[in-house]
Amino acid sequence: MINFLFTLLLYASSFSFIGAENNYSEIEKNGQELLLCRKCGADVADSYYLFSKESPGAHKIEKQNLFGRQNVTVQTLVNPFGIQFDIVTAEKARCESIGASQGADSWFPGYTWRICTCPHCAQHLGWTFESSKQTDDDKDNVKTFHGLILGNILGENFTDSLIMLPKVYKM
Numbered sequence: 018m019i020n021f022l023f024t025l026l027l028y029a030s031s032f033s034f035i036g037a038e039n040n041y042s043e044i045e046k047n048g049q050e051l052l053l054c055r056k057c058g059a060d061v062a063d064s065y066y067l068f069s070k071e072s073p074g075a076h077k078i079e080k081q082n083l084f085g086r087q088n089v090t091v092q093t094l095v096n097p098f099g100i101q102f103d104i105v106t107a108e109k110a111r112c113e114s115i116g117a118s119q120g121a122d123s124w125f126p127g128y129t130w131r132i133c134t135c136p137h138c139a140q141h142l143g144w145t146f147e148s149s150k151q152t153d154d155d156k157d158n159v160k161t162f163h164g165l166i167l168g169n170i171l172g173e174n175f176t177d178s179l180i181m182l183p184k185v186y187k188m
């Protein structure tokens with residue numbers, strides 16, 4: 018725990034602007050936050066890109082105010098092994114897809130999935146979903162998006178919150 022906090026404080030600021038390949042500087046800051054890998058502090062997404070994509074198989078869907086955004090869709094999904102994940106969905110994230118794409122048991126029908134990991138420390142952060150349809154006549158459906166596991170990311174302002182509201186966050 019102490020070790021983790023130390024690592025976080027050490028790395029959170031230095032890694033915040035890693036990743037020139039994804040140009041976050043063109044996004045206007047409207048109070049949204051960067052999302053950091055909880056393990057190493059690398060920035061892996063901007064909460065600007067969070068969007069609502071509900072899985073028909075979700076066990077629970079809630080709206081929460083998270084990462085400087087209101088009414089963020091948080092859904093509880095359960096994999097075929099019975100393991101439960103609370104995830105948020107993002108249209109863009111620096112989550113590196115690994116392994117072959119899987120068609121079976123997708124939480125999002127019409128999409129294949131691959132595991133995706135932190136580009137810095139390879140921690141499992143979630144999944145990349147890719148539309149398996151060839152046509153893109155359906156404009157409501159994004160072609161690819163990410164499901165990020167809430168327990169494996171944290172907002173850049175988390176360290177402030179930790180000092181202000183120590184009881185709200187449990188690790």
Ligand SMILES: *[C@@H]1O[C@H](CO)[C@@H](O)[C@H](O)[C@H]1NC(C)=O
Pocket residue numbers: 037040042043
């Ligand atoms: C990032 O976007 C800004 C503003 O649009 C631009 O000036 C800059 O050259 C871009 N940087 C990269 C690495 O693409």
Ligand SMILES: *[C@@H]1O[C@H](CO)[C@@H](O)[C@H](O)[C@H]1NC(C)=O
Pocket residue numbers: 048049050084085086174
């Ligand atoms: C996060 O912290 C920055 C810098 O202190 C602040 O400008 C921003 O408003 C904060 N965002 C949220 C959502 O609290």
Ligand SMILES: *[C@@H]1O[C@H](CO)[C@@H](O)[C@H](O)[C@H]1NC(C)=O
Pocket residue numbers: 087088
């Ligand atoms: C969030 O949800 C509440 C309650 O439904 C609504 O009043 C509010 O306008 C919503 N905010 C945004 C930014 O959509």
Ligand SMILES: [Zn+2]
Pocket residue numbers: 054055056057058059135136137138139140
């Ligand atoms: Zn990481």
